[in-house]
Amino acid sequence: MLSLLGLFIGAAAAVPFEQQPLAPSDGTAVIHDLAPQTPLGALSGASSQGLRGRFLHITDFHPDRYYKAGSSLEDDSCHHGKGEAGYFGQEGSQCDSPLTLVNETFRWIEENIKDDIDFVIWTGDSVRHDNDEEIPRNLDEIVEMNQYMAQKWIDLFGTRKPSHSNGVAQLSVPVVPTFGNNDILPHNIFRTGPNRWTKKFANVWNAFIPEDQRHSFVEGGWFISEVIPGKLAVISLNTMYFYESNSAVDGCKAKSEPGYEHMEWLRVQLQILRSRGMKAIIMGHVAPARSEEKTNWDETCWQKYTFWMDRYRDIVVASLYGHMNVDHFMLQDSHDADVDELSKTSGGGTVSAMSKTNYLGSLRKQWADLPTPPKGFFERLDSLTETQGKKEKKREKKMRKYLKKIGGQWAERYSVSLVSPSLVPNYFPTLRMIEYNLTGLEQVGLESVEGQTDLPSDSEVYVSPAADAQVKRKKNKKGKKKKKGPSFELPRPPSSTAPPGPAYSNQALSLLGYTQYFANLTRIDEEMQCNKNEDPRVEFEVEYTTSDEVYGLKDLTVRSFLELAIRIGQDGDISNKKKVKVNEAWRAFVERAFAGYVDVDELDEMNLVH
Numbered sequence: 001m002l003s004l005l006g007l008f009i010g011a012a013a014a015v016p017f018e019q020q021p022l023a024p025s026d027g028t029a030v031i032h033d034l035a036p037q038t039p040l041g042a043l044s045g046a047s048s049q050g051l052r053g054r055f056l057h058i059t060d061f062h063p064d065r066y067y068k069a070g071s072s073l074e075d076d077s078c079h080h081g082k083g084e085a086g087y088f089g090q091e092g093s094q095c096d097s098p099l100t101l102v103n104e105t106f107r108w109i110e111e112n113i114k115d116d117i118d119f120v121i122w123t124g125d126s127v128r129h130d131n132d133e134e135i136p137r138n139l140d141e142i143v144e145m146n147q148y149m150a151q152k153w154i155d156l157f158g159t160r161k162p163s164h165s166n167g168v169a170q171l172s173v174p175v176v177p178t179f180g181n182n183d184i185l186p187h188n189i190f191r192t193g194p195n196r197w198t199k200k201f202a203n204v205w206n207a208f209i210p211e212d213q214r215h216s217f218v219e220g221g222w223f224i225s226e227v228i229p230g231k232l233a234v235i236s237l238n239t240m241y242f243y244e245s246n247s248a249v250d251g252c253k254a255k256s257e258p259g260y261e262h263m264e265w266l267r268v269q270l271q272i273l274r275s276r277g278m279k280a281i282i283m284g285h286v287a288p289a290r291s292e293e294k295t296n297w298d299e300t301c302w303q304k305y306t307f308w309m310d311r312y313r314d315i316v317v318a319s320l321y322g323h324m325n326v327d328h329f330m331l332q333d334s335h336d337a338d339v340d341e342l343s344k345t346s347g348g349g350t351v352s353a354m355s356k357t358n359y360l361g362s363l364r365k366q367w368a369d370l371p372t373p374p375k376g377f378f379e380r381l382d383s384l385t386e387t388q389g390k391k392e393k394k395r396e397k398k399m400r401k402y403l404k405k406i407g408g409q410w411a412e413r414y415s416v417s418l419v420s421p422s423l424v425p426n427y428f429p430t431l432r433m434i435e436y437n438l439t440g441l442e443q444v445g446l447e448s449v450e451g452q453t454d455l456p457s458d459s460e461v462y463v464s465p466a467a468d469a470q471v472k473r474k475k476n477k478k479g480k481k482k483k484k485g486p487s488f489e490l491p492r493p494p495s496s497t498a499p500p501g502p503a504y505s506n507q508a509l510s511l512l513g514y515t516q517y518f519a520n521l522t523r524i525d526e527e528m529q530c531n532k533n534e535d536p537r538v539e540f541e542v543e544y545t546t547s548d549e550v551y552g553l554k555d556l557t558v559r560s561f562l563e564l565a566i567r568i569g570q571d572g573d574i575s576n577k578k579k580v581k582v583n584e585a586w587r588a589f590v591e592r593a594f595a596g597y598v599d600v601d602e603l604d605e606m607n608l609v610h
């Protein structure tokens with residue numbers, strides 16, 4: 001395997017860098033200022049403290065107690081020999097994280113963001129890789145390391161009296177974990193539950209899994225946590241059952257498969273949330289990547305997931321993943337969800353550093369094929385109905401035609417999955433603060449969320465092809481021998497009068513933006529060498545915000561991401577020298593994918609980015 005990273009070790013990124021404060025938001029700061037400083041305990045803590053409108057997404061810690069600073073980088077483990085391995089980890093390597101980095105990360109969170117967040121999304125892989133034949137992993141190490149990590153959160157958010165509920169720690173802020181493909185042994189292999197992993201982790205995570213979810217968790221390793229009581233739930237998927245590399249299971253089509261059962265469970269949860277007037281954030285470890293270069297999930301699981309996301313588009317706020325260590329996002333196209341077929345294709349394998357750039361390239365290719373909007377479409381969209389005059393009429397017609405293609409004014413044809421880069425310094429260690437809309441939630445628990453007022457001006461209700469097919473099938477039923485339909489209960493679509501969901505139109509709970517943080521281990525290491533610092537620290541700094549000049553996302557709705565994807569997919573060569581137009585969005589996308597570690601100019605020179 002040709003490692004791109006090898007080529008860049010020591011090659012400092014020469015990208016100009018701008019520090020930015022957390023994007024200010026509508027009054028969230030005020031709410032925070034008024035919040036009492038003492039956590040009041042339990043999951044209801046969120047409401048009693050007043051919401052801050054932010055949460056943390058952190059993933060792929062990969063703590064490794066065998067990591068040795070000053071060891072050799074040669075075998076990618078940083079366990080042996082003499083060499084360059086850094087004190088806080090080795091940026092740009094395949095080595096895992098030393099506990100010094102884990103400790104410093106929690107210290108930084110405590111000192112800088114602990115009081116600014118409402119909950120934590122923690123997407124797995126909380127133990128080292130199995131990459132050292134001399135020290136193979138065992139069950140005890142995996143469980144103990146996960147216990148260590150769980151304890152870190154309990155130390156951070158535990159309230160003073162862990163009294164009631166049989167000694168289970170009470171947290172001031174809900175933390176929602178999920179299984180990573182390395183949190184089990186052998187890695188990737190996760191059998192139907194209940195199994196020893198679901199049983200062990202039910203204990204390891206007992207401070208995070210709500211009491212009434214423990215049974216469900218032991219059954220399949222999945223659960224739901226109401227992070228804002230009565231308003232917002234986080235659904236922790238066990239993506240091991242969807243993962244191509246898990247050879248112990250086989251997709252989501254057959255009733256006997258845990259993947260099938262998991263999708264049924266997900267459908268029921270979303271249906272319940274709908275009936276309760278609640279919304280959901282979906283999270284998991286392995287992201288539903290599906291491109292020419294990379295497929296993570298079994299196709300039948302991807303099909304169902306995409307269909308579910310389409311049917312519950314009024315409920316799902318966002319979907320957040322880890323595993324890939326590369327900062328990016330993906331679009332799921334509901335036109336690709338074919339419930340009748342649910343056919344099985346294969347793909348997969350691990351992503352090498354080299355194929356990561358190919359993977360990003362394949363995303364760009366996908367996005368280049370997105371329906372091309374008329375000129376100025378996104379800028380003009382909000383004033384669509386105010387247009388008059390002949391010329392305007394013509395333009396309006398074009399716009400409406402385009403709207404039809406993308407599923408109406410809110411681009412409901414698509415759903416989005418966000419992938420956060422890792423804490424383990426494959427590039428630089430990172431973490432992500434996500435901001436959401438608090439409108440109407442200031443008095444959560446006392447009042448219900450205000451209903452939507454901004455109905456689509458067009459009031460054209462989007463019907464996905466999959467939904468269409470379902471209707472036709474129902475009609476066929478009355479005829480003679482109908483085509484055999486799917487073996488599962490079809491999820492119900494939103495009611496035809498339901499306003500667009502928070503993933504589509506900016507409203508209470510919609511994601512507004514995120515701030516991506518990273519720690520420049522190269523600089524920290526240099527500073528340690530120079531002044532022989534007695535008390536070395538890891539400080540995270542802002543890498544970028546989604547509302548900055550390049551991305552310019554005014555919120556994180558699907559339409560905003562669609563617009564960005566279209567921009568990234570557009571022509572324009574990354575190379576300046578040939579005097580071709582530079583696509584700044586694509587350039588930033590690649591640079592951010594690698595947390596600013598890799599110099600995009602060099603990638604360009606090597607023709608890896610095109």
Ligand SMILES: *[C@@H]1O[C@H](CO)[C@@H](O)[C@H](O)[C@H]1NC(C)=O
Pocket residue numbers: 099100103
């Ligand atoms: C990490 O922190 C724990 C206590 O919080 C401490 O016992 C341990 O020695 C620290 N480990 C390292 C490697 O700094």
Ligand SMILES: *[C@@H]1O[C@H](CO)[C@@H](O)[C@H](O)[C@H]1NC(C)=O
Pocket residue numbers: 025026437438439506507508512555
């Ligand atoms: C939050 O949603 C409301 C609509 O419910 C909207 O008016 C407001 O502008 C949104 N806030 C932000 C900061 O986007």
Ligand SMILES: *[C@@H]1O[C@H](CO)[C@@H](O)[C@H](O)[C@H]1NC(C)=O
Pocket residue numbers: 012013014015017520522523526595596597
């Ligand atoms: C990280 O620090 C090094 C050394 O100070 C510097 O050359 C490099 O530009 C920094 N990288 C980023 C992304 O800030």
